[in-house]
Amino acid sequence: MDVAGYRPRTVVSGGPLELAVMWGGFPLLGAGAGWLLAATTGWLARLPWVPFGDLVEWLDRLPEPQATAGTVAVGVLAGLVVAGIGTAERLIVTVDAAQVRLRRSDQDRAVARVDTRAVFLADKHLVLLDGDGAELARESTDLPAAKLAEAFRAHGWSWADDDPHQSAYRLWVPDLPGLPAGADALLRARERAIERDRRDDARELRRELALIGVVLRDEDKRQYWRLTARAVAPEPEQATSAEREPDGR
Structure with a gap:
């Protein structure tokens, strides 16, 4: 039987206020944006640089009050979608x-x-x-x-005000020595995923790197790394020609 329910606990979350803001505020903002769009379509249609110009012109030709009601409804729907995503993502x-x-x-x-x-x-x-x-x-x-x-x-946990391994991180650059076998290829793939904003791929590659003992920290799309105590042995450095042939030939 799970006895966790009988232990004192502390819950940290955004609380009801956060939900009220998301489910009330975002639809209201969407409705306001929809009304503003309907009110300014005539002016926007005359601007040559406005994106989606054809859509703006189409909205401008719609009769009132249907045009305003439609844009407001779409704005509210967009706000509800954002609120749903926010609720799903809250920790x-x-x-x-x-x-x-x-x-x-x-x-x-x-x-x-x-x-x-x-x-x-x-x-x-x-x-x-x-x-x-x-x-x-x-x-x-x-x-x-x-x-x-x-x-x-x-509850007696060891909370740290900052990462205790902060000073151990090194900026990753391709072919950097000291990494476990296969880590450089994973870091290259993750760099591409970050550049293309493929967050799921970047998270999966982070997990793969963790399996071989590499911990990452991202900063401005740059990857910093450190090794754990149980990291896989680093890749051997490529020997130079002089090391392979003592006589230099």
């Missing part, structure tokens, strides 16, 4: 003395305190590290650092 963190649960609409995972050496917030990501410096979890979030720190510390 709910539930902390107790034994574990932390990280929940989104499409996932619900738990990480045990006994497996966790450090917890911190970096680049709007909640990160949990194990004793070897490997990442147990990395979740994007806009939750306040102060609330997260208070929740974890209240």
Whole structure:
């Protein structure tokens, strides 16, 4: 039987106010944008540089009040879509003395305190590290650092104000020595994924690199890396011709 329900716990989330803002505010903003578009189509249609000029001209020819009602309805619908995406992406963190649960609409995972050496917030990501410096979890979030720190510390977790391995990261450049076998190819592929904004591919490649002991930090589309204590042995450096032939021939 799961006894987690009987332990004191702390929940950190955006709360009802965040949901009210998303489901009330975004549709209102969409409605306002739709009304503004309907009110300015005549002016916009006369501007040669306006994108989607044909659509703007078509809207300008629609009769009123149907045109305004239609654009407002589309704006509200767009706002609801944004609110739905925001709700799905919001992270709910539930902390107790034994574990932390990280929940989104499409996932619900738990990480045990006994497996966790450090917890911190970096680049709007909640990160949990194990004793070897490997990442147990990395979740994007806009939750306040102060609330997260208070929740974890209240239940005895090792909260760090910054990444304890910050100084160990090195900027990745192609063919850099010291990386495990296969890491350079994965980093090249991930660089392409980042440049093309393929976030799912970039996340999958991050997981592949973690399996061979490489931890990443992104900064302005640049990749910084460090090795964990159980990293796979680095690739051997290419021997020079002089090393292969002692006589230099």
